[in-house]
Amino acid sequence: MPLDTADYTYRIPGQTGDWEIVVGLEVHAQVRSKSKLFSGASTEFGAAPNSHVSLVDAAMPGMLPVINEECVAQAVRTGLGLNAKINRFSRFDRKNYFYPDLPQGYQISQFEFPIVGEGEIECERDDGSRFTVGIERLHLEQDAGKSIHDLDPNATYVDLNRSGVALMEIVSRPHLRSPGDAAAYVRTLRTIVRYLDTCGGDMEKGQMRADVNVSVCKPGAYEKFRESGDFSHLGTRCEIKNVNSLRFIQQAIEYEAQRQIDLLEDGGKVIQQTRLFDANTGVTRAMRSKEEAHDYRYFPDPDLLPLKLEEAFIETLKAGLPELPAEKRERFVSRLGLSEYDASVLAADKDRADYFEKVIEGRDAKLAANWVNNELFGRLNKEGLSITESPVGPQQLGKLVKLIEEDVISGKIAKEVFEILWDEGGDPEAIVEKKGLKQITDTGAIEKVVDDLIAQNPEQAAQVRDKPKAMGWFVGQVMKATGGKANPQAVNEILQKKLLG
Amino acid sequence: MSVTQDDVRRIARLARIAEPTDRIEQLTGELNGILDWVEQLGEVDVEGVEPMTTAVSTPLPLRPDAVTDGEITQDILKNAPRSEEGFFVVPKSVE
Incomplete structure (x- = not known):
């Protein structure tokens, strides 16, 4: 199928004809750093409650925030990876609201002047086709603590270990048009931050979570919005808070779009509101909080001066950036001669790409790609293991590929050796020698x-x-x-x- | 710019302070007095002046990324009305 002519428009049939959806995402990515954004307490996951907490994080009176240079650098690196504008001037503001896991009574965030401005990334669907998503901004902010509601029927337990850990909020343009594309976008973001090592990207550990904005419209309306930039062409949106897996992002969008369509077709109106996704039932429901919870009364934080970045600082970070997934994929195709498909599969995940590059040191890349993508990944999938848990290491697999390449063993025998490596480990050359598996070329x-x-x-x-x-x-x-x-x-x-x- | 009595009630609610029912009229007057006073700044000609939020011109101090603080659970929980197993325990607050 020629991908550039394929129709990726996602339509939901209704009583009044087809509907389309428009989605934008705010992804919160935990910055990889040793200490917190404004305090010297550790960011390490899984510590005893309230141990990685300083007096700053607990918002004791008189405590002052001092910003972590590495968190600033990580935000700039991520901005560069998103092909975005790095703002030489940015500022920290207070976002005021009350919640038990927010001891300050405000979150230090960036409202009017974010550290990173507009950018753009190319995302890839499962079928290999690509689409572009605009990035509106990226800003730095503090994470809140954690509330635990199920330890006591009448009380909430609060742990402030996460309080003050740096987050990057990455805001997309409303450029996503299907649940699958929204998931593909988040997957691409995750790949980029993992390549850059600016965020762990582990959604299960809460290192990445998404607020999903969903609205519905009739066919043609979105195109008018893209031409004019006028949001009035789009429907009223609802924001689904804190969705923490790719599957849930898709489910939440599907449910929410259908809810809005049903509402509109019954003659009702969509009310702009914040909703929660219940992963157990697959439905979204309105948050009970009063409207005024959204009156955050932002103002510049008087404890912090504006953040001004020097050109030399940005240039040094730029020079130190690793190869990004899209560049790697291109190199795999143009320099190593891999197929687009093989290159995509390998470049889509940093651990896989690292493994593959160790396998091919001094070896035939196409043959190696074939072995990594088919034999190894096939076996790992079957056993439910990730690449980092592979019993066969890249040096072992590399040696095996070399043996095939040099006609020492045939592909068929290589599969036998692979089985031995998987089950018992060892050195491929020694196994071939010991078991007398050498190919007869005489x-x-x-x-x-x-x-x-x-x-x-x-x-x-x-x-x-x-x-x-x-x-x-x-x-x-x-x-x-x-x-x-x-x-x-x-x-x-x-x-x-x-x-x- | 001025505030109404409703605005004052709303501000009190947002700041989680008791609604000052008996002093609402007096407070509204006082707040409007402050606003009027600040309003006078509007008379200053600021044509071509960059908006600023601080009069300090030194750059934002940055600290290196190192763990230098924390591990003081006892101190952190010392003033908590209730704590258990290292957690703060607060009235049930779930969405």
């Missing part, structure tokens, strides 16, 4: 086997002259006689010569 030895076979089976040999396909039987017999170790190419050549002459 034509003299193969010729002898062939001569014997022809002598013992004159009728079959005669048949081959009329029906060349019958040679397959001889190939099988030679392989059987040599324990599968005969070089298939050599066997074919010798049989051709001897039987067809």
Whole structure:
């Protein structure tokens, strides 16, 4: 299918005709740093409650925030990875609201002047097709603590370990048009921050979570919005808070879009509101909080001066950026000669790409890609393991590929060796040596086997002259006689010569 | 710019302070007095002047990324009306 002409428009049929959806996302990505954004307490996950907490994080009176230079650098790196404008001037503001896990009574965030401005990233769908999503901004802010509601029926338990950890809020343009594309966008973001090492990207640990804005409209309205930038062409949106997996993002969008369509077709109106997604039931429901909870009364934080970035600081970070997934994919295709598909699969995940690059050191890349993508990933998937848990290491697999490449063993024997490596480990060369799996390339030895076979089976040999396909039987017999170790190419050549002459 | 009595009630609610029912009229007057006073700044000609939020011109001090604080759970929980197993315990607040 020519992808550039494919129709990716997601439509939901209704009583009044088809509907389309428009989605924008705010992704909160936890910054990878040793200490918090404004205090020297540790960011390490899983510590005893309220241990990684300083007096600043607990908002004791008189405490002052001092910003962590590395968190600033991480935000700039991420901005560069999103092809975005780095703002030389940014400012911290207070976002005021009350909640038990927010001891300050406000979150330090960036409202009017974010550290990173407009950008754009290319995302990839499962079928390999690509689409572009605009980034509106990225700003730095503090994470809140954690409330635990299920330890006591009448009380909430609060742990401030996460309080004050740096977050990057990455806001997309409303450029996503289907639940699948929204998930693909978040997946791409995750890949980018993991390549940059600016965020762990582990959604299960809460290192990345998304607020999802969903609205519905009639076909044609979105195009008018894109042409004019006028939001009045779009429907009223609802924001679904804190969705923490790719699957839930899709489910929440599907449910929410249908809810809005049903409402509109019944003659109702969508009210702009914040909703929660219940992963157990798959539905979204309005938050009970009063409207005024959204009156955050932002104002510049008087405890912090504006953040001004020097050109040299940005240039140094730019120079130190690693190769990004899109660049890597391109290099795999243009320099290593991999197929677009193989290159995409390998570049889509940093751990996979790192593994692959270790396998190919001094080896044939196409053959290695084939082994990593098919044999290794196939086996890992089957066992439910990730690449970092692979029992076969990249050096081992690299050696195995080298053995195939140098005709020491055939592809078929290599699969046997792979099984041994998977189950017992060891060195591929030593295994081949010890088990006597070396391919027989000595034509003299193969010729002898062939001569014997022809002598013992004159009728079959005669048949081959009329029906060349019958040679397959001889190939099988030679392989059987040599324990599968005969070089298939050599066997074919010798049989051709001897039987067809 | 001025505030109404409703605005004052709303501000009190947002700041989580008791609604000053008996002093609402007096407070509204006082707040409007402050606003009027600030309004006078509007008379200053600021044509071509960059908006500013601080009079300090030194750059924002940055600190290196190192763990230098924390691990003081006892101190953190010391003033909590209720705590258990290292957690603050507060009235049930769930959305």
